[in-house]
Amino acid sequence: MNISIIGGGAWGTTLAQVLADNKNNVLIRDINLDFVNKINVWHFHPSFAVSIPESIKATSSLEEAVNYSDIIVLCVPTKVIRSVISQIDKLANSQKLYINVSKGIEPETGDLVSDIVKEVTSPNKIKGFVVLSGPSHAEELIFRKFTTLVSASTNKELAKMIQELFANNYLRVYTSTDVRGVEVGGAVKNAIAVVSGIASGLGLGENARAALICRGMKELVQIIETLGGKKETAYGLSGLGDLIVTASSMNSRNFKTGLKIGQGQSVVEAVNSSSQTVEGIRTINACYQIAKKYNLDLPIINTSYELVNNKIDLNGGVSMLLNRKLKPEN
Ligand SMILES: NC(=O)c1ccc[n+]([C@@H]2O[C@H](COP(=O)([O-])OP(=O)(O)OC[C@H]3O[C@@H](n4cnc5c(N)ncnc54)[C@H](O)[C@@H]3O)[C@@H](O)[C@H]2O)c1
Known part of the structure; x- marks a missing residue:
């Protein structure tokens, strides 16, 4: 099967390597010409010093990628996803199945990627929407290390189709119909990972980190349920699972960004020191807006919002959390 991936x-x-291992033809579109060359000429992964199958091709032309396949995998930073989907829709001359693997919430609107796809695509140019998410560092999956994901769609057949497309002997894929739960879980865990990194950078220790992850999980559950997802999804691969893999790992750029902030770098310095996408800061801003809109009590999100927007300093953040009124755990 031909598959297009937007964002290489x-x-x-x-x-792309997973899909190529599963005997599919993959065309990647990226705006970075150096990445396109690395893939086409050197058959090298652009981000890691690893060879990739020669069958994987890349292009800088969005039009070529859109016309290559009716299955479009979205893997660009969520800050550009609205404009990318709108360009795809204009170029499409057939119905597309969108598979979103990017993790974020639009801060200005509170929209998830499924909302943006609904808003931006023409009804006659969309076949369906699937979100594919779960605890997964590219740094491990590229070496074909055992990984699990969830394929979620309101259309059970599409969820199953994508499950079968990606699954193999090192990638196990489950299905779900809870699109919102899977999307929100995958996004919000990046916000908690930044906070966990800040705590580590401050040298607060493992007790504090465990507390922040655990209480952060409670906030993640509240946001999932508020946005229409299910609590059981929050405790699944795309919620708790992804939080575990992200919130204390040096493979997580969100955790690492938090770590640098905790060690005294400004937010801008910390974000700019990574050449790769850091979704967590935008997601903190999005979650703060959601908390305000729905009147949710999210102390960790609120404190991290104040911190990353320079309204308080690191010590102010710690005391803002510790000086809250004592209360029951649940
Ligand atoms: N890295 C991981 O392990 C991982 C795992 C699961 C999900 N994700 C999610 O996937 C998304 C992408 O993350 P990443 O790690 O691949 O980031 P990345 O920064 O490594 O790659 C993003 C790519 O998108 C490209 N790009 C930017 N704008 C584009 C456009 N308009 N059209 C085409 N390409 C464009 C960039 O050139 C870059 O190559 C994020 O939302 C992230 O949360 C990442």
Whole structure:
């Protein structure tokens, strides 16, 4: 089967290898010409020093990628996803099945990627929407290390089709119909990972990190349920699972960004020191807006919002959390 991947960075090219291993033809579109060359000429992963199958091709032309396949995998930073989907829709001359693997919430609107796809695509140019998410570092999957993901769609057949497309002897894929739960879980865990990194950078220790991850999980559950997802999804691969893999790992650029902030770098310095996408800061801003809109009590999100927007300093953040009124755990 032909498949187009939009965004050939760490995750997009890693998923291309999975699809190529499963005997599919993959065309990656990236705006970075150096990445396109690395893939086409050197058969190298653009983000890691690893060879990738020669069958994987890349292009800088969105039109070529859109016309290559009716299955479009979205793997660009969520800050550009609205404009990318709108360009795809204009170029499409057939119905497309969108598989979103990017993880974020639009801060200005509170929209998930499924909302944006609904808003931006023409009804006669869309076949369906699937989100594919779960605890997965590209740094491990590229070496074909055992990984699990969830394929979620309101259309059970599409969820199953994508499950079968990606699954193999090192990638196990489950299905779900809870699109919102899977999307929100995958996004919000990046916000908690930044906070966990800040705590580590401050040298607060493992007790504090465990507390932040655990209480952060409670906030993740509240946001999932508020946005229409299910609590059981929050405790699944795309919620708790992804939080575990992200919130204390040096493979997580969100955790690492938090770590640098905790060690005294400004937010801008910390974000700019990574050449790869850091979704967590935008997601903190999005979650803060959601908390305000729905009147949710999210102390960790609120404190991290104040911190990353320079309204308080690191010590102010710690005391803002510790000086809250004592209360029951549940
Ligand atoms: N890296 C991981 O392990 C991982 C795992 C699961 C999900 N994700 C999610 O996948 C998304 C992408 O992450 P990544 O790690 O691949 O980031 P990355 O920064 O490595 O890659 C993003 C790529 O998108 C490209 N790009 C930017 N704008 C584009 C456009 N308009 N059209 C085409 N390409 C464009 C960039 O050139 C870059 O190659 C993020 O939302 C991230 O949360 C990442």
